[in-house]
Amino acid sequence: MLCFALYSTAHRMQQTYKPLLAPLDLTYPQYLLLSALWAEDARTVGALGRELQLASNTLTPLIKRLETRGLLRRTRDTGDDRQVRITLTDDGRALQSDAAHIPDCIVRETGMDMADLTRLRDEILALRDRLDPA
Numbered sequence: 001m002l003c004f005a006l007y008s009t010a011h012r013m014q015q016t017y018k019p020l021l022a023p024l025d026l027t028y029p030q031y032l033l034l035s036a037l038w039a040e041d042a043r044t045v046g047a048l049g050r051e052l053q054l055a056s057n058t059l060t061p062l063i064k065r066l067e068t069r070g071l072l073r074r075t076r077d078t079g080d081d082r083q084v085r086i087t088l089t090d091d092g093r094a095l096q097s098d099a100a101h102i103p104d105c106i107v108r109e110t111g112m113d114m115a116d117l118t119r120l121r122d123e124i125l126a127l128r129d130r131l132d133p134a
Contacts, residue, residue: 006124016109020102024095025069029054031099033062034088037072038096042087044077071095 014028021031036051037043049059063086066072071092077083110117 013106016106017102020105021099024098026099029058029062030066031102033059033066034071034092034095034099037086037088037092041093042085044083044085045074046083048086066092 017028017031021028024031026034032052033048036048045056045059045063048054049056052059054062063072063074067074069091070089072086072088074084074086077085107114107117112120
């Protein structure tokens with residue numbers, strides 16, 4: 001069954017990240033959120049939710065926990081006060097260098113080269129997009 005193969009692989013991938021994230025005191029979802037902000041800071045909650053495919057009731061607690069740790073801050077958008085912007089703090093930006101080794105570790109753990117990993121990622125994303133009811 002394809003669904004079980006995808007589910008069990010996603011679970012195993014998260015388990016592979018766990019020991020790499022433990023020294024940073026981060027969970028896998030927190031790492032994903034920070035990675036999105038490291039790629040592009042000062043994003044709205046809605047934009048982060050769309051990228052990470054997380055509902056606001058899942059994303060908001062992640063944001064609050066990282067804000068409590070001093071890694072990011074929430075502010076009202078100056079152009080539209082209905083929007084909340086998430087911005088990295090100096091500590092949040094500094095954590096990026098502490099986590100810089102993680103992607104290489106994951107590549108090594110897969111035993112695949114970058115071309116194969118990129119192709120696999122693109123195929124999985126294409127499948128996800130084909131299954132999207134919207």
